[in-house]
Amino acid sequence: MNWHWDCEDFPATGALQQSAAYACAVGACGGRIARAELRAEGQVLARVQVMRRAGLAVALRGPVWADAVEPGLPRRALRRLARQTAFERRAALVVLPEQGVRGLGIVPLMTPRHVALWDLRPGPEDLRAGMTGKWRTALGAAERHGVRAIAAPLRTLPALIAAEGVQRQARGYRALPGAFTQALPASALRLWQWRQGGRAAAMMCFVRHGDWATYHLGHADAAARAAGAHRVLLWQAALALRAEGVTVLDLGDINTEEAMGLARFKLGSGAALHRLGATCLVLPG
Template sequence: MKWYWQVFDPASVPVSGAFQQSAAYAMAAQATGAQMDVANLVEAGGQSLAQVQTLRRGPLQVVLRGPVWTVPLDVATRHRALRKLARTTRALIVLPEQSAAGLGIIPLMTPRHVALWDLSPEPADLRAAMAGKWRNALRAAERRQLKVTLAPPRALHDLVEAGARQRASRHYVALPPRFTRAIPQNALRLWHWRQAGCRHASMCFVRHGSWATYHLGHADLIARESGAHRVMLWHAALALRAEGVTTLDLGDVNSEDAPGLARFKLGTGAALHRLGATSLVLPG
């Protein structure tokens, strides 16, 4: 098979797959000063086999959660494709969605895991697939008749500020507030829980093609004690499913540093998905 990578229109990015390979991510990254490039793996006959969006950082080209393979390709072919892509850059770092290993691919960091929730089953089946404790806690929160509603776009400002304060107090790394504010509004889905005029919990998701990604959330003590986030996540999942979303990415799962959060994500019925190791790819 003869195929090659070609420079692609940056406006034409994958319509499914991880957030980092979406148009919404590219637009937010570019608005905050990053340079995004897109390439298309094309067979000699003209068929597109893959698309990949890269973030340029000085001499580095960084692939996050990609490439997006548009047709099934075996491991050896994906390996050769990455080596070919490295010819077009000065230095290529990949954090691939699927494992990439072999000659010329040098692991730098061990693989991460994310929680991917398949929303394609019927709602009753989604609920049945939850962990028993998660489902019981959801049922208990629903009995409190919490009214979770869609939030207006202006609510994003308060959520971003609350998330920044929480990040500072817990000392973890996340995308900067200006990145979140630059995500196209038509890709955002916001929910919140208000009581007596006060917002106690919020969640922000990004819709990108047939996928959506949990992006940001905040809950105060009242919300945590009431179980509002379970109700909110369940309502959001059903609403996204009704829009045509088939995969909801709940983000990183780290059972060592954040075991409670890992249990929360996987308790939904989401599957643990192992990413490929972060690696340096040599031209080949």
């Protein structure tokens, strides 16, 4: 069992941070990404993308495992990866894994985060039935009052980035910079908007990566919030992504301490709470 670096063929599956779209944007912004796959007896067991920064190799939401793995294998594989990054790339390995990893050589640095993952495999009727009653009622009210989501062209992206930047400053939350969004491959972006009075009152941007998609950023003015436009945008985007073959829509972090309303919005859609592993320093093994 060994990790092999600089893989060209890296199928897109799993979280955005382990996708080719993410690697493309990081590279365009001056970052360094390396890819490796774990091979044993001719089989690929896992793949991972790591970012290099200031003596660290950072793997976010990875590795992505090919199949169910035997207990203990993730820890052994990560320690072997840490050994290779230490000796071959002069970097310490820090991971935020999709699933928790514990044991000898795994040093927790931060407590686990939670994200909202929406399984889009059920049919539209079942997806709608999976919403909380309050969420579904508000969605229906917005639809009855004429709120309609339309796919937006890529040329609207700068306006969304600018509007979201103003919104972010006003609300005090953190997000990836606009330059990162602009560096994402155009073929991966899906934009939706609700127009009122000749302008986009609400906008959402998603990133498609393989059979997953990720909510990336959005904006809504006061009128759009009052009309419930974001529920309609998210619902119509989910249906469109499902029709493309997307099976999981990642709605991002759940933070009940600082953003309870946003957490209720994400989970009310029918998305499930998913606990990530703790951010860890991996000791070479």
